[in-house]
Amino acid sequence: MDSTFKTIALIGKYKSLEIAEPLLKLADFLAGMGLTVVVDNLTGSHLKHHSYTEIALAEMGGKVDLAIVLGGDGTLLNVARTLAPFKIPLIGVNQGRLGFLTDISIETMQRTISNMLRGDYITENRMLLSAAISRDGKQIFDSLAFNDVVIHRGNNSSMIECEVLIDGEYLSNQRADGLIVSTPTGSTAYSLSAGGPILHPALEAIVLVPVAPHNLSNRPIVVKGDAQLEILMHRADEARVRFDGHTHFDLLRDDKVSISRYIEPVCLLHPRGHSYYHTLREKLLWNQPL
Amino acid sequence: MDSTFKTIALIGKYKSLEIAEPLLKLADFLAGMGLTVVVDNLTGSHLKHHSYTEIALAEMGGKVDLAIVLGGDGTLLNVARTLAPFKIPLIGVNQGRLGFLTDISIETMQRTISNMLRGDYITENRMLLSAAISRDGKQIFDSLAFNDVVIHRGNNSSMIECEVLIDGEYLSNQRADGLIVSTPTGSTAYSLSAGGPILHPALEAIVLVPVAPHNLSNRPIVVKGDAQLEILMHRADEARVRFDGHTHFDLLRDDKVSISRYIEPVCLLHPRGHSYYHTLREKLLWNQPL
Amino acid sequence: MDSTFKTIALIGKYKSLEIAEPLLKLADFLAGMGLTVVVDNLTGSHLKHHSYTEIALAEMGGKVDLAIVLGGDGTLLNVARTLAPFKIPLIGVNQGRLGFLTDISIETMQRTISNMLRGDYITENRMLLSAAISRDGKQIFDSLAFNDVVIHRGNNSSMIECEVLIDGEYLSNQRADGLIVSTPTGSTAYSLSAGGPILHPALEAIVLVPVAPHNLSNRPIVVKGDAQLEILMHRADEARVRFDGHTHFDLLRDDKVSISRYIEPVCLLHPRGHSYYHTLREKLLWNQPL
Amino acid sequence: MDSTFKTIALIGKYKSLEIAEPLLKLADFLAGMGLTVVVDNLTGSHLKHHSYTEIALAEMGGKVDLAIVLGGDGTLLNVARTLAPFKIPLIGVNQGRLGFLTDISIETMQRTISNMLRGDYITENRMLLSAAISRDGKQIFDSLAFNDVVIHRGNNSSMIECEVLIDGEYLSNQRADGLIVSTPTGSTAYSLSAGGPILHPALEAIVLVPVAPHNLSNRPIVVKGDAQLEILMHRADEARVRFDGHTHFDLLRDDKVSISRYIEPVCLLHPRGHSYYHTLREKLLWNQPL
Numbered sequence A, B, C, D: 001m002d003s004t005f006k007t008i009a010l011i012g013k014y015k016s017l018e019i020a021e022p023l024l025k026l027a028d029f030l031a032g033m034g035l036t037v038v039v040d041n042l043t044g045s046h047l048k049h050h051s052y053t054e055i056a057l058a059e060m061g062g063k064v065d066l067a068i069v070l071g072g073d074g075t076l077l078n079v080a081r082t083l084a085p086f087k088i089p090l091i092g093v094n095q096g097r098l099g100f101l102t103d104i105s106i107e108t109m110q111r112t113i114s115n116m117l118r119g120d121y122i123t124e125n126r127m128l129l130s131a132a133i134s135r136d137g138k139q140i141f142d143s144l145a146f147n148d149v150v151i152h153r154g155n156n157s158s159m160i161e162c163e164v165l166i167d168g169e170y171l172s173n174q175r176a177d178g179l180i181v182s183t184p185t186g187s188t189a190y191s192l193s194a195g196g197p198i199l200h201p202a203l204e205a206i207v208l209v210p211v212a213p214h215n216l217s218n219r220p221i222v223v224k225g226d227a228q229l230e231i232l233m234h235r236a237d238e239a240r241v242r243f244d245g246h247t248h249f250d251l252l253r254d255d256k257v258s259i260s261r262y263i264e265p266v267c268l269l270h271p272r273g274h275s276y277y278h279t280l281r282e283k284l285l286w287n288q289p290l
Helices: A017-032 A073-086 A109-117 A276-283 B017-032 B073-086 B109-117 B276-283 C017-032 C073-086 C109-117 C276-283 D017-032 D073-086 D109-117 D276-283
Strands: A007-012 A036-040 A053-055 A066-071 A090-094 A121-126 A129-135 A138-145 A148-152 A160-166 A169-176 A178-182 A205-211 A221-224 A229-235 A240-243 A247-250 A256-261 A266-271 B007-012 B036-040 B053-055 B066-071 B090-094 B121-126 B129-135 B138-145 B148-152 B160-166 B169-176 B178-182 B205-211 B221-224 B229-235 B240-243 B247-250 B256-261 B266-271 C007-012 C036-040 C053-055 C066-071 C090-094 C121-126 C129-135 C138-145 C148-152 C160-166 C169-176 C178-182 C205-211 C221-224 C229-235 C240-243 C247-250 C256-261 C266-271 D007-012 D036-040 D053-055 D066-071 D090-094 D121-126 D129-135 D138-145 D148-152 D160-166 D169-176 D178-182 D205-211 D221-224 D229-235 D240-243 D247-250 D256-261 D266-271
Touching (some): A007 A017, A007 A073, A017 A036, A073 A090, A073 A138, A073 A266, A109 A266, A138 A148, A138 A247, A160 A178, A169 A178, A169 D276, A276 D169, B017 B036, B017 B066, B073 B090, B073 B138, B090 B109, B129 B148, B138 B148, B148 B160, B148 B256, B160 B178, B169 B205, B169 C276, B178 B229, C007 C073, C073 C138, C109 C266, C129 C148, C138 C240, C160 C178, C169 C205, C178 C229, D007 D017, D017 D036, D066 D073, D073 D138, D138 D240, D138 D247, D148 D160, D169 D178, D178 D229
Parallel strands (some): A007 A036, A090 A266, B036 B053, B090 B266, C007 C036, C007 C066, C036 C053, C066 C090, C090 C266, D007 D036, D066 D090
Antiparallel strands (some): A121 A266, A129 A138, A129 A256, A160 A169, A205 A221, A240 A247, B121 B266, B129 B138, B148 B178, B229 B256, B240 B247, C129 C256, C148 C178, C148 C240, C160 C229, C178 C205, C240 C247, D129 D138, D129 D256, D148 D240, D160 D229, D178 D205
16 A cells, blocks of 8 residues: 555553454554554553564654554553654544544544545644653653643642742742643643633643632633743642653652643644544533533 | 630640730730630640640530630631530631631730620521541541531542432532532632632531532532532542541542531621621632722 | 312413413313313413413412423423412423423323322422612512522623622622522523522522622622622613513612512422432533543 | 834823823923824823824824823723734833733833833734624624624623634534633633633634533633634624624624734833733732732
8 A cells, every 4th residue: 555654553552451352453454455563562462362563662763654542542642642752643543432632433443544544634733741840950750741730739638839930930829739731632631620721732832720729810821832831839748740640740849840842742643524623512512402 | 704604715726836925815814804714735735834724625515615716717627626516605816817717816806805705796606517437338437527528539640430419319420639518617718719609607508519520510519508418439549538628538439428517516706796798808809909 | 180289270381382282282181180270361372272261370379279381491480480479389391301490291291290180299499589679769670580680781891880788788899791699490590601509499598690700709609598688780881680581670870689589489399209410410411421 | 312213102091181191291201302292183182282293093004103002901902903003012001000001100101111212122912803794795894802802692681692613614602691702912801700711912822712601511712813713693682792892793693703813913012021920910919818
């Protein structure tokens, strides 16, 4: 087949048994099209016997032209953070109800993906956040986030208190359960539950959303995508910073969390006809009678 | 002096050194009026030499006619939970900015309190919540709460999931950061930050307020004060229940939290002229130009 | 039939042609049970030939033991306001999707209602509001409201400004698009859209909900059902007060709107097994996956 | 004086008498610096005798290098809409409490403005919206808006219902009191009261904020500044569209409101040291204890 994507990596939801069969079926289908198929090694360890080369996510740079993720939005978030430095485009296949990021149904994936491999797709770049934590002037942790970086009081009964700087300028002191720093992608996740706005994915912007803020006039604020955020912990008893709700790091008083846009965007491929607004209506039940 | 309150207990903010002097001054003033003054023993342990009888909060039932608390609203909350079974009325004196509950200034306390002891006061009953936690059919913890009982995901990155029954009838499954069950007193505290309504203290009602709920149409609901609430934990990875943000208990899956109005209200005494709405305007900055 | 309800009034949605057939069918069914059936005269004027006595809503007091409304919640609201002084219980039959108040389906109404007439029903009393408008010290308008009394800026581009007193005590000055004063029944209508809490119908309470308030710490406040509210218009350029979104009255500066609980509640009859929380879950889509 | 601004227009708050004296004082001060001063003719008609050339706002294009507005934010909004096509930079002087746009105090204006005329200023471009209303395929009205374009039900008791398209793609049907389409500048005005986020002024973005939406999962959505919005009125009984709350136009069913970014931004000049976040903290009382 005359696709620009010669080598395709398949990645399944972590430890999901029901993904094994459709994943191998898709592998065979793609191999039958003359494409080289590799399988993420963590995914492979849960597959029965198969003949595809296994390769770790972190080793895919330069070797893989396209990654297809079978799972839910959470799986794609995790894969996207790891593959982001390598500029490998991603396709998301959902085993259940379609997600914001995994918008192809497992039932129709063969036809949809073969159309996409023939060039029938839409490219969408989405920004990630890069966060670093400094203590006593030294960087002690860093992580990417595709949805959000969340500073939260964790198990503590007291609010966090932190000072927020944007591009070096003082914004405010936040006293709240938490502070969400979200990408447009994350704006329909936790940020939305906490009262944040929806940001169209094409917008280069970051939104800061307080969770249950003490000050009732403390509202979500949207800043430019290239803003440099610094968050200084004034009170951080058992506070924690979480990245996409996946990894976390425990904060101490006077720690600084620096957040900015990651240099590389995630490149998502969608089938032609994909509509962000359609997904929004479906997920938020906007078409249901009330 | 011809007061109905013969024996008066003085209780100071825990471990607060600056409360010592005004507390002893008030003690001397009341003793000078011919009243019997006792001092909470925890408070007493932080006072220098004094001649007043010390007595534990838990021993005050039947021995004390009135308790005067010097501290902030948090101190009064704690004292009120302990004294609630004894029907001892409470007066709150605030060392700093006046609170919702501690509405007498330390500067003017002598004159205000002597007027109140002459009968010039307003009585206000406020409801408390009584909560019990059951595991495998056995009650394993219980506590009172004056502000709120809060079930929260704590350090966990996943939402809590719990099933809420009101008077034995199924209300809904809650998926959220947390669920606040608040009295009218607590409605101006954490509940308000999470989007709950203000409940006038004279209202016999309980409000359930979700924190950052997954379902965007999940809204605060106000039920009658005599409602029997049961909350069954369907997902409780590191969930915790907190009482007035003071004590807490770690929950497990399938634990049941039962909450209802405590049989005895807290009786607060206010100086004549006290206005709840005035306090509300002051605390919420309603009179400030925007 | 041995029902306590001997004479039953049938009332259909105003000017609705599709209600005619099921209404007459229900009339024949009830007459066949030996009950006396009368028809609201406005409804009757849209029926073809029928032999039932027609009677105006306002004349039903003392003559009718039960009123059955066929329509939606809006129809029942209107009927309830008119019948409220007469203490006539109401049953609501819905021609479409079940409502909060009209909870019997037109498809199953015969069986459900015959069970209810045999005594198999739940009685629920719901409070109404009574509102009066005074100008220059004279009352110039009054109305009942089952859902809400709403003061709104109408076509004007400026906010309304009004002063709110509760039981003669000053609450606050409101600057907003509008101010909603809602019963528990109305709490799931316009009030909910404006950010108000859900009030369980058994709660004797009134909620004041600002619409798009200028002051960001202005929040809904719930007061006791017997509270006396007075709203003084400080700025009322083209302001209007609306009652259940049905009738309205144009306000002028310095007008006073007085609102309190109406002396008679509306008595609703529900089929056994009726669940308020079930309706809530259905209407607010709480059971839908997001 | 060696300023790049040779001819300076002074514009005062409409019909404001108290602006006359400081305005003429500023005029004399600027003239004393060797600059040419002209006065807006509407402003001039309320000044006593003066010797400055009067000129209509709409005639200032090409003749004026800088406009200084004395009044509040509302005055500057109005001036900005009229001057926007001419690319004349604006300075805002406030007679009362400083505004978001009028950030120079009348007390200190002489020193501040003379510093700015020496080059000591910050330039900030802010986007405006251009809106057009079409009926039966013909454009029948158009207007600029610096804050917001608001479609509102006006005096009608029913919600508006409209269909929103973004860049030709269907977003949703809106049923609400109104729909606010706001610039970053407008995000701290009416939009904020209705629950919208704060948008930093440097962000090229438009936010759509429903007012009291019927659907509880209907949330503010932020789209790119170059988005083309079309709003089709499905129900518009007495609906009205308002521009900056200043001008308005009555809508009919099937009218289309098209909104996009105006080609020219407004250019604001601020004194060095100006801080948007500082203004935000002041206006939203973020520094006040609660």
